[in-house]
Amino acid sequence: MIRKHESDISWKAGMLALAVHGVLFVAMVVSINWKAAHPPMNITEVELWDNLPTKVAKPIAVKPLPPPEVKEEPKPEPKPVEPPKPVEEKPEPAPPKVDIELENKKKEQALKKKIEAEKKLEEAKKKAAIEKLKKEMLEDLPKPKQADNMDKKLKELQDAMLDDKPASAQQSSSVSPSVIGEFTEKIKAKIRGNVNKTLCGDGNPELTFQISVLPTGELSGAPKLVKSSGNATCDEAVERAIIVSEPLPMPPDNAAKAEFRNLKLKFKPNGE
C-alpha cells in the first residue's frame, strides 16, 4: 500500500486527510441544522397574518349602523333621539381597543373583560330603549315607518351576528354559556375521534373551522377553514373528520341550538 520512501510522510498525510473530512462533516452538519430551525418561524408568521384581518373587520362591521338611526329617528319624535345615543357610542370604544390590542397583548384581556361588562350593560340599556321605541312607534307611527324600524332592527341583528363570539354570546344571554361550552366540547370530541392523527404530525397544531350546524345536528354547507395549522394535509384530514362526524351532538334546548348556527371551532387534533 505504501512505498518505502513514503513512510515518513504517511502520518502527516493521514492527519491532513482526517482533517479534511472533519471540516466537511462539520460544514454539512451545521448547514443541515440551520434548515431544521427554519420552519417554526414560518408558523408564527402565519398566526400574525390571520389575527389582523378579523380585528380590523370589527369596527367596519359596526360603523354602518349609526347613520340610518340618526336619520330615521328624528322623524317620529325628537325625544327618543337621546336613548339610542348610547347605542352609537358603544362602537366608539372599539377602535381604541383594537389599537391597544395590537400594541399590548397583556392589557388586552383585562380591557376586554371590562369592555364586555360595559357592553352587557349597554346592551341591556339598548334593548330597553329599543323596546321603548318599538312601543312608542307602534302607538304613534303610521305603518310604513314601523316597517322602517323593523328593517333597522333586522340590520342590527345581522350586524350583531357578524360580530365576534363575545357579541353573539351577549345577545343570547338566555342560553347559559356552560351548555354551549359543554356541547362544543362534545362536538370536538366526536370530531377528534374521526381525525387521522398520523397526518397531523407529532406536534400540537391548532386550526380553526367555521361551521354552521342545523338544529338536526347536520352541517349546512361545507366547513370553512378560518385558520390553517400550516399543514395542508392536516387541515384536509380535520375537514374530512368534521364531515364524517355528522350528525353532531346538539343540546335539546332550541335557543341553545341556534347558538350553533354559526360556530367557530378551535380544534387541536392531538388533544388540548
Add this chain to the structure above:
Amino acid sequence: MNVANDMSFFSLVSGASLPVQMVMIILLITSLFSWWYIFIKVFTIKNATKDAEQFEGAFWSGGDLNKLYEGLSTGRRKSQGMASIFEAGFKEFVRHKQQGRMEVSDVMEGTRRAMRAAYNRELDNLDAHLPFLASVGSVSPYIGLFGTVWGIMNAFRGLSNVAQATLSQVAPGIAEALVATAIGLFAAIPAVIAYNRFASSVDRLSVRYESFMEEFTNILQRRI
C-alpha cells in the same frame, strides 16, 4: 415539511436501510484513503521536483563528476530521482572502463541500460497510487448511485402499503438515499482532480529525467 420530521444529518444516516449504510461506510473509507494518497502524492511530487532541481544545479555547476558520485554514494540515505539515475549510470560506466579496453558503443550501451532501469524504478515510484485515485474517481459515483437507487426503491415500496400517498412519506427516504450519492461525489471529485494534476506532474518529471539521461550519455561519451 413538518417540524416533527427530524432531518438532521445523523438521523438521515441512522435511518437509512442496511445496504445504504454499507454503501456509505465503503464510500467513507474510500474517500479517506483517496485523500490520504492525495496528500502523500502532493508531498512526494513536491520533494521529487525539489530534488531534481537541486541535483541539476549540482550537476551543471561544472564540478568533478567523480566527486559528485562519491558524495551521493556515501550519503546516508538512498539517492532518489535524478540522482539515482546518475548514480546507476556512472557506476556502470566506471566498471566498464576498469575492465580494460572495450568497444565505445558497448560501454555506452551498458551505461544506458543501467540508467534506463533506474529511470523505470523511479517512474514506478512516482506513478504509485495514481491508478487507485483513477478508479476512485470513476467508480465511487456509481457506488453512491447504487445506494441511492436502493434507498429510493425502499422508500417507494413502503409507499405502496399506504392508501393515501403524500410527499412527506417518501421525502425522508429519498433524502436518506441521496446522502449516499453526495458521499460518492465527495469522494470522486477530489480524486479525479488530483489524478489529472498528478499525472501531468509525473509526465513533466519523466521528460526531465529522460532529457537528463540523454545529456549525461553525451558527456560520458566525450570522456572516453
